[in-house]
Amino acid sequence: MSRDTGLPAPNACRWCDVDKDVHLQRWVPAVKWHGWTEPTDAQRKARMLARRA
Template identity: 55%
Template sequence: MTPSPNGCRHCGLDLREHMQRWKTGTGWHKWTPPTQDQIKTRMRARRAARTRKET
């Protein structure tokens, strides 16, 4: 599953679901906004996944 474009920079979870999470390599972290490059990459991945399902 592709993370939400506006999901956390470190783990991809949405702000409402996040609270405080653990991720290997990052450790305990709070929700952090994604970079513009992450948003763009996630949007492209979601579009590609949607296109594969339609085919």
């Protein structure tokens, strides 16, 4: 998550919105334990647009 806005960074994990450099292994009910997964292009675009608002 971004420190300034509280919104996820555009390149944060697809499943849990955690930045790659601090991700390691995370748990979310939808996908269980997972490593950092690249976000979709649509997620990146939505995150960038949300940060503009």
